Amino acid sequence: MRAQKEELLFRAMEQGLAGRPDEATASLGALESMLDVDAVPEDLGYQLFATAVRHRLAGAGAGSRNPYLHPDASERQIDLFRSLMAHMPLASTADALANAVLEALLGGQQEATLVDVGIGQGRQAVRLLQSLSRRGAAPGQLTLVGVDPSGASLAQAKAATERVAREVDASVRFIGVESPVEAMSGAEWSMLRALPGPRVVNAAFALHHVAEAPDSLGTARDAVLRRLRAVEPVALVMCEPNTDHFQAAPLERFGHAWRHFTHVFQLLDSLGVPGEERAAIKRFFGREVEDVVGTVDESARCERHETARMWKARLSRAGFEPLELLEHLRPHGVHPALTLEREPGVVGLRWRDEVLVAVLAARPAPAHG
Incomplete structure (x- = not known):
């Protein structure tokens, strides 16, 4: 099942970059029909990446809006960072x-x-x-x-x-x-x-x-x-x-991001963190996925x-x-x-x-x- 989900996700990105948005949208729809975010921990990662690809197809990404500089988003992002520091050994180590x-x-x-x-x-x-x-x-x-x-x-x-x-x-x-x-x-x-x-x-x-x-x-x-x-x-x-989310070309960067964040999410899933906090931390990283994958305007990206x-x-x-x-x-x-x-x-x-x-x-x- 994982291989099929991953194939659909990568296919959607490839189709979007090739200028075939309708095919990409269909691939994302097929992927999303297979996801059960509440029951399967790894499915939130697929959902975050699929959302970022959708935003790329729409020509809008998160990169032009740095959440740390906007009061409506910065406090939430900082709260998530506190949770990350408490539970995620990468940051604390x-x-x-x-x-x-x-x-x-x-x-x-x-x-x-x-x-x-x-x-x-x-x-x-x-x-x-x-x-x-x-x-x-x-x-x-x-x-x-x-x-x-x-x-x-x-x-x-x-x-x-x-x-x-x-x-x-x-x-x-x-x-x-x-x-x-x-x-x-x-x-x-x-x-x-x-x-x-x-x-x-x-x-x-x-x-x-x-x-x-x-x-x-x-x-x-x-x-x-x-x-x-x-x-x-x-x-x-x-x-x-x-990881290289800067100099790599968009499809290669997508692959780097998938490998990097999938490992991060799997590490988090292995730590016994309560489900709600685990999902919140993944969504913290989801903002980075959105920036790396979903932003079309390179000058607007934050996470290089x-x-x-x-x-x-x-x-x-x-x-x-x-x-x-x-x-x-x-x-x-x-x-x-x-x-x-x-x-x-x-x-x-x-x-x-x-x-x-x-x-x-x-x-x-x-x-x-």
Whole structure:
């Protein structure tokens, strides 16, 4: 049955891309007649992909509307993200690995700066401060720069980090930069370079959101990485989904998305999460499916994921080299369902035969000449 459903789904996408919308609609109808979302856990995945294909056929997708920047959708999306962090080991394990690197770099410093790109509501920064405090290793003075396009999220991050700083008796100065990282001004970049060192950059599931021009191969994100290199950090730490939803052609991208999200959904189904929450988390990822599969206008897409190998190449071109500290760490909080695949500067989070998320750490490469 699964093979038949999958064949109909892929056939619909192929027919739509070939300019045969009536045939594609018929294939989707045949698929949807076979689905029982309430009784069969895997069928919600088929439904989410089928809906995205339908929206592509209609010429409308979700990419032009980033839910994190619209009040009517952002709170719901943030609530779903909280549920994801509570139940989904990919996010929590990536967070634990990244924070272990950040702790090693910031712990015990008299003065230091953390630039958090895509800080959101500051949950990762809060956990970092709490962990540093438990170890008695909080910096004497930490400057925390939150970069985020949402002013509301920045306000919440500031309040949360300042509250925790008081609770753990840490000295934290919060600076908010309300902007997508690719749109920051020259003055804002100069401000970062002037902050006290050591400076560390963190970007958790953020850099794949960098806006790109149509047909771009990543010019904007390359420019962001070069600008981050010019800040002269001791290290840059990244978490990213490990899949190509950016440079691959639409049908190939569809296949990558199907493989990636099917593994994510199967992992979720294996964890014993209550049915309603499990469905809600899948719908959180369904927004990403909608963006990757359903959006026709490439310039409107938000979820431009790349593989760890692609990010490593970008980091190298921007003047970074692997920070080998990462693959030697053995942090707490690694979920037993996952296997860690280690190489210089990268730890992949694998479930079954697929690395689903990558944590990368890099440092500025020495200048030659």
